[in-house]
Amino acid sequence: MSASPERRRELLRTAAEVFAAQGYNATTVRRIADEAGILAGSLYYHFDSKESMVDEILSTFLNELWDGYDAVLAAGLAPRETLEALVTESFREIDRHRAAVAIYQKESRHLAAQPRFGYLTDSQRKFEKAWLGTLERGVTDGSFRTDLDIRLTYRFVRDTVWVAASWYRPDGQHSPEEIARQYLSMVLDGIALRE
Numbered sequence: 001m002s003a004s005p006e007r008r009r010e011l012l013r014t015a016a017e018v019f020a021a022q023g024y025n026a027t028t029v030r031r032i033a034d035e036a037g038i039l040a041g042s043l044y045y046h047f048d049s050k051e052s053m054v055d056e057i058l059s060t061f062l063n064e065l066w067d068g069y070d071a072v073l074a075a076g077l078a079p080r081e082t083l084e085a086l087v088t089e090s091f092r093e094i095d096r097h098r099a100a101v102a103i104y105q106k107e108s109r110h111l112a113a114q115p116r117f118g119y120l121t122d123s124q125r126k127f128e129k130a131w132l133g134t135l136e137r138g139v140t141d142g143s144f145r146t147d148l149d150i151r152l153t154y155r156f157v158r159d160t161v162w163v164a165a166s167w168y169r170p171d172g173q174h175s176p177e178e179i180a181r182q183y184l185s186m187v188l189d190g191i192a193l194r195e
Contacts, residue, residue: 011036011046012060015053016099024054024107054103055116061100062123065093073130079138083157084184086134090161091176091183094168101165131158157187 014036018027029050033040047053068089072082094101104120112120131154138144161183168179 008046011043012053012057013099015050016057016097016103019054019057019107020099020102024050024103024111051116054107054111057100058104058108058111058117059119061093061097061104062119064096065089066123066126068093069127069130079134079141079143080188082134083138083188084180086131087157087161087184087187088177088180091164091168091180094162094165095170095176098165098168098170101162105162105165127158128154160187 011032015027015032018032018035022031027050029043030040032050032053033043036043047056069086072085072089075082075085077085108117108120108124111117112124132150135144135148135150135153139146139148139150164179164183174182
């Protein structure tokens with residue numbers, strides 16, 4: 001008999017919160033089980049290791065992120081609209097996977113050293129290519145200032161957006177789309193070509 005998909009998702013949500021709060025190395029299976037209200041041995045009925053749990057948490061987050069990003073990149077939007085859509089999609093993912101984003105930020109460099117987590121490095125390269133390519137297109141077509149340091153701008157936008165996972169709460173005052181709109185207003189007023 002296998003666990004229901006809903007119970008599995010519930011356990012992964014609990015594990016993600018514990019990993020995000022305590023860090024991967026400091027988190028024990030017992031701690032996750034305690035938070036889930038089950039015995040540690042019972043958790044092994046659902047997952048073979050804490051490594052499997054963090055793997056599923058991160059791969060689910062990244063698969064959903066790339067579903068959204070790939071749709072944006074395939075839409076053929078102008079650079080400014082692409083940047084706006086990528087930022088908005090990022091905030092939607094923070095809304096859906098806040099704990100996974102925190103784990104990714106804190107743990108991806110360490111985890112990527114293990115063969116099982118090689119997809120973290122691949123995703124980071126793909127992420128950088130998407131954002132840098134969008135910024136480069138914007139400089140080339142005149143949407144963004146020609147004096148921009150593309151890599152520095154990418155790092156600024158990336159860090160500004162993703163650090164929001166440290167304070168964002170799904171039940172907060174603003175929707176992900178509203179936060180994205182506010183961020184974009186601040187960022188684009190600084191990088192949009194002035195007439």
